[in-house]
Amino acid sequence: xxxPLARLITSLGLVALATTAxxxxxxxxxxxxxxxxxxxxxxxxxxxxxxxxxxxxxGFNEVTAANVGVDPYxxxxxxxxxxxxxxxxxxxxxxxxIVVNLAELRLYFFPKDPADPLLSFPIGIxxxxxxxxxxxxxxDRKSLNPSWHVPASILQQRQDLPPVVPxxxxxxxxxxxxxxxxxxxxxHGTNRPWGIGRRSSHxxxxxxxxxxxxxxxxxxxxxxxPIVNRPVKVGLRKGKVFLEVHGEGNYQAExxxxxxQMARLDLLAKIDIGLVVRxxxxxxxxxxxxxxxxx
Numbered sequence: 132x133x134x135p136l137a138r139l140i141t142s143l144g145l146v147a148l149a150t151t152a153x154x155x156x157x158x159x160x161x162x163x164x165x166x167x168x169x170x171x172x173x174x175x176x177x178x179x180x181x182x183x184x185x186x187x188x189x190g191f192n193e194v195t196a197a198n199v200g201v202d203p204y205x206x207x208x209x210x211x212x213x214x215x216x217x218x219x220x221x222x223x224x225x226x227x228x229i230v231v232n233l234a235e236l237r238l239y240f241f242p243k244d245p246a247d248p249l250l251s252f253p254i255g256i257x258x259x260x261x262x263x264x265x266x267x268x269x270x271d272r273k274s275l276n277p278s279w280h281v282p283a284s285i286l287q288q289r290q291d292l293p294p295v296v297p298x299x300x301x302x303x304x305x306x307x308x309x310x311x312x313x314x315x316x317x318x319h320g321t322n323r324p325w326g327i328g329r330r331s332s333h334x335x336x337x338x339x340x341x342x343x344x345x346x347x348x349x350x351x352x353x354x355x356x357p358i359v360n361r362p363v364k365v366g367l368r369k370g371k372v373f374l375e376v377h378g379e380g381n382y383q384a385e386x387x388x389x390x391x392q393m394a395r396l397d398l399l400a401k402i403d404i405g406l407v408v409r410x411x412x413x414x415x416x417x418x419x420x421x422x423x424x425x426x
Contacts, residue, residue, distance in 0.1 A: 147288075150377070153349060164416065165217050165218060165220075165366045165368070165373055165375070165418040166217065166218050166219075166220060166249065166251065167216045167217040167218060168216060168217050169197075169214065169215050169216065169217045169417055169418075170213075170214050170216070171211050171212070171213060171214070171303055172187075172211070172212055172213055173209060173210070173212075173214075173215045173293060174206045174207065174208055174209060174210040174211075174325055174388040175208060176208045177208075178206070178208075179203060179204050179205065179206065180194045180195060180198065180201065180202075180203040180204070180206060180212070181189070181203065181204070181325055183212065184253075184328065184406075185324060185339060186260060186328070187214050187216055188216070188252065188253065188339070188342065189215065189216065189252030189328065190215070190236050190237070190254065190255070190327045190328020190329070190417070191203070191214055191325070191327065191328035191329050192235075192236050192328040192329065192379060193235075193236075193237075193253060193416050193417075194212075194214075194215070194326055194328070196215075196377075196378065196414060196415060196416040197212075197213040197214075197215040197279060197415055197416060197417060198212045198213055200334040210292065213417075215415070215416060215417035217240075217417050217418050218235075218237065218251055218375065218417070218418070219240055219364040219365065219366035219373060219375045219418050220249060220251075220364075221239060221359060221361050221364060225298055225355060226241050226242065226243045226244075226245065227240070227241060227242055227243040227349075227350070227351070227354050227355075228241050228354060228355040228356065228357065229241075229270075229318070229350065229354060229355070229356045229357075230356075230357050230359065231254070231263075231336060231356065231357070231358040231359070232332075232359055232360070232361050232362045233256055233263060233265070233358065233359070233379070234252050234319040234360050234361050234362035234377045234379050235375075235377045235379065235416065236253060236255070236256055236327075236328050236329070236364075236379060237251060237252065237253050237254060238251070238252055238254050238336065238346075239251045239317070240252075240346060240349055240350065242349065246258065250260065250337050250345065250349065252339070252342040252345075252346060253327050253328050253338075253339070253342075254324075254327065254328075254337060254338055255321065255326040255327045255328065255329055255330070255331040255332055255333070255336070255337035255338075256330055256331075256332060256334075256335060256337075257330060257332050257334040258330040258331060258332065258333070259330060259385075261332070261333040261334045262334065263332070263334050263335070263358065264314065264316065264358065265358050265359065265360060266314075266356065266357075266358055267355065267357050267358075268313055268314060268316070268355075268356040268357075269311065269312045269313075269353055269354065269355055269356060270289060270310070270311065270312070270351070270352055270353060270354040270356060271310045271311060271312035272309075272310045272352060273307070273308070273309055273310070273347065273350070273352065274304075274307065274308040274309075274310065274342060275306070275347075276306055276307075277298065277302075277304045277307070277319070278295050278296065278297050278298060278302070279295065279302050279303060279304050280294070280295050281294055281295065281296060281371075282315070282333070282401065284333075285333060285336070286325075287388055300322055301322065302322060303321060303322055303323065304317065304319040304320065305319055305320020305321050305337075305338075305340050305343055306320050306340065306343070306344070307343045307344065307345065307347040307392075308320070308343075309321065309346075309350060311356055314358075315334075316334055316335055316336065316365050317335045317336070318336045318338070318343075318346070318356070319335060319336070319337060319338070319343060320337070320338055320340045320342075320343035321337040321338070321339070321346075322340075323337075324339050324340065325406040327339055336379065337371045344371075362376065362378070362379070362383070362384050363375070363376050363377075363379045363384045363389055363411070364418075365393075365396065365398070366418055370401075370422075371420055371422045372398055372401050372402050372420070372421050372422045373409045373418040373419065373420050373421065374407060374411075374418065374419060374421045375390075375416070375417060375418045375419070376389075376410050376411050376413075376414045376415070376416070377413035377414060377416050378416075381410050384411055386407065386408040386411045386412065387410070389407060389411050390407060390408075397400070400423075401422060401423060402421045402422060402423055403421055403422065403423040403424065406419075406420070406421040406422075407421045
């Protein structure tokens, strides 16, 4: 299923896994095109895009990017919205691994057995000034019902907080946490689910309460965790080319740069340049087909 992967990554000239902190504008992957599907949903009375997003395990950024012009807090009942539950997985890492892609505010868990399904969850990441760091980490330990040892920098801003917040509804770590070796960053749950799909933390990676339970059960000590920034991903399915573009973060892909990388992948003859330019400009955040109809 992944046989073309090595050729694509080599032709793209991506950095090695040990240097994933480097910026790469395009992440070329072959994983049967993409995972999941994109479909339409009609808004019910009293629903917001935040509630709809959580129902379908999407972050705030994903459901709003796919529905530009729709009020995220008070959409009109009956509005037909796009549910973008489809993703092109990022660069495959040694299994098992958790790949965190900051550009799309989503993580992917590649299980040890390739026959097991790949899992993907929306996340909240560090706010400006407390950015989640890029790099290659490993899971050092796991904590069930962790206490929160409040960092000194936060205590200076929030003098109402105690030095340690015990487990419970006031604990921002939620019910489970994965500790990353070599850094104070955690992958954990949250008591503020509306922060998923946003830059809402002090550097840690947050998941919906129900998602951290699933991830926690699958991940063992020593699991590798590359944290990368891949705003553009390419997927191939049955001869068709798909492009997924995100607008989160400081780096914004330019159409010319993406087309240059497409040329290096030997895909220019297969794509419609106009569709590529449109995909890069719109940044819908889910896979869109850019195959040329003149093939």
